[in-house]
Structure formats: C-alpha cells, structure tokens
Amino acid sequence: MIRVTESQIKEFQDNGAVLIPGLFSSWIPIITKGIEFNLKNPSQYAAENAKTQQQGRFFDDYCNWMRIPEFEQVIKKSQAAKVAAMLMNSKKVQFFHDHVLYKSAGSSTDTPWHQDESYYFTHGNMSVSFWIPVDPINKASLRVIAGSHKWDKSVMPTKWLSGENFYASNENFIPIPDPDKYPERFPTLEWKMRPGDAIAFHFKSVHGARGNSAKRKRRVLSLRYIGDDIRYIERPGKTSPPFPGHGMIDGQKLRDDWFPFLDT
Numbered sequence: 001m002i003r004v005t006e007s008q009i010k011e012f013q014d015n016g017a018v019l020i021p022g023l024f025s026s027w028i029p030i031i032t033k034g035i036e037f038n039l040k041n042p043s044q045y046a047a048e049n050a051k052t053q054q055q056g057r058f059f060d061d062y063c064n065w066m067r068i069p070e071f072e073q074v075i076k077k078s079q080a081a082k083v084a085a086m087l088m089n090s091k092k093v094q095f096f097h098d099h100v101l102y103k104s105a106g107s108s109t110d111t112p113w114h115q116d117e118s119y120y121f122t123h124g125n126m127s128v129s130f131w132i133p134v135d136p137i138n139k140a141s142l143r144v145i146a147g148s149h150k151w152d153k154s155v156m157p158t159k160w161l162s163g164e165n166f167y168a169s170n171e172n173f174i175p176i177p178d179p180d181k182y183p184e185r186f187p188t189l190e191w192k193m194r195p196g197d198a199i200a201f202h203f204k205s206v207h208g209a210r211g212n213s214a215k216r217k218r219r220v221l222s223l224r225y226i227g228d229d230i231r232y233i234e235r236p237g238k239t240s241p242p243f244p245g246h247g248m249i250d251g252q253k254l255r256d257d258w259f260p261f262l263d264t
C-alpha cells in the first residue's frame with residue numbers, strides 16, 4: 001500500500017515539505033543497523049560539524065549506499081521511490097544519494113539554514129529528499145521555510161563548520177535568511193516525529209534544524225531522489241557531494257549507472 005494522499009502531495013507542492021507518517025515504519029531496524037555501521041565505518045566524506053565551544057557531536061556522512069547493504073535495500077525495496085514519483089509528479093525516479101546526520105544527546109549545534117540544491121550539480125523542479133529519523137523527535141526535527149522552494153534565486157551555500165563561502169564565486173546567490181529573527185517574513189514548519197515517519201522536502205526548500213536538547217541521540221538517514229526534469233548543471237567549483245570523475249556536462253540527464261532508475 002502506498003502511503004501518500006492527494007492532500008499530502010498538494011502540501012508538498014505548496015510548502016516544499018510534508019510529513020508522511022509511517023512511510024518507513026517497517027524499515028526502522030534495517031535503517032538503524034545501516035546508520036550504526038556508517039557511524040563505526042565513516043567514509044572519506046564524513047565530517048564533524050560541532051565547533052570546539054559547542055556541546056556534543058554533530059556528525060554527517062554521505063554516498064555510502066553502495067557499501068552498506070541496509071541502505072541499498074531500503075532505497076530499492078521500500079515504497080520511497082513510488083512516493084517520490086507521486087510527490088514530484090514524475091514518470092521516472094532516479095536515486096541521487098544517501099546522507100546520515102547524527103546529533104548526540106545534548107548536542108548544542110544547530111544545522112545552519114541552507115538549500116541543498118545550491119550545493120548540488122542538479123537543476124530542475126522534480127526533486128525530493130526523505131528525512132528519516134530512527135529516534136523519536138520532539139524539538140530537533142528538520143525546520144523548513146514554507147514555500148522557499150519557489151523562490152526566484154538560490155541561497156548562498158556555506159561550509160557548515162567554518163561558515164566560509166562554499167564556492168569561490170557567490171555572485172548569483174542571495175544571503176542566508178534568518179527565520180528566527182524575521183518569523184513573519186520566513187514562516188517555518190517543524191514536526192514532532194515517531195520512528196518510521198519521514199519529512200519529504202524539496203531540494204530547493206530552505207531548511208535547518210535545532211541542536212538536540214533531548215536526552216537521547218538523534219540518528220537520521222536522508223534519502224534523495226530526482227525526477228524527469230532534473231539536469232546536470234556546472235557550478236562555480238566542486239559540489240557537495242562531489243562525485244569525482246562523473247564526466248557529465250551542462251544540460252545532461254544524470255548518468256544512470258551512478259544514479260540508478262528505481263521501480264515505481
């Protein structure tokens with residue numbers, strides 16, 4: 001059974017994000033096993049994002065699905081690709097990448113406001129990530145600026161730890177908004193979540209997250225999908241993830257040997 005309704009699709013398309021309760025309920029033990037393996041076996045891309053004066057740990061890592069069978073299983077066998085097709089209104093769905101985001105109990109590190117598409121070499125409107133916590137979430141869910149996926153300009157990408165500009169040239173980007181200072185200008189969405197729930201959000205949605213003030217860790221897997229209209233775009237520098245040696249050029253569809261089509 002596909003767990004997505006017309007009103008959830010509309011909410012995703014209007015707000016750029018929607019909660020989908022229970023989408024991964026039967027996958028939580030498998031996802032948890034994959035995350036635990038990833039934490040013990042980080043890749044070359046793993047990063048620690050807490051500044052020295054901050055409490056606790058904020059770790060992330062990505063592009064591990066080819067070496068972590070639990071991630072490959074959930075990507076290829078769960079209903080996520082079907083739901084992604086419906087949310088994006090796309091005939092076909094390609095998998096883009098996996099991303100683990102871990103905050104220890106009491107981590108004081110906020111996830112900075114950002115827009116994923118600015119870091120990516122993808123361009124287009126058919127995109128969705130599922131943010132899937134395996135621990136209950138009260139205050140540290142993803143926070144999304146409602147409707148920001150429809151903004152005309154992209155938000156300036158920065159390096160999470162240092163705050164430096166991500167690319168050498170930043171002229172085409174707008175400054176990072178501050179929804180906590182200007183809540184009327186930038187209305188935000190956030191959710192209480194149970195393991196199995198997922199937030200579906202657009203690559204252009206501006207989002208962040210609070211630190212984890214809870215007494216338990218916050219382990220999350222984000223899975224990212226692209227649809228029919230997504231094309232490769234050259235950025236003014238190395239993207240994140242970088243996918244070295246991809247060999248694609250402006251306007252191409254993403255190569256399907258690296259970004260596989262999924263059954264929908």
Ligand SMILES: O=C(O)CCC(=O)C(=O)O
Nearest residue numbers: 101111116131209220222
């Ligand atoms: O989990 C977080 O703190 C941020 C997640 C995020 O930025 C993402 O999944 O794109």
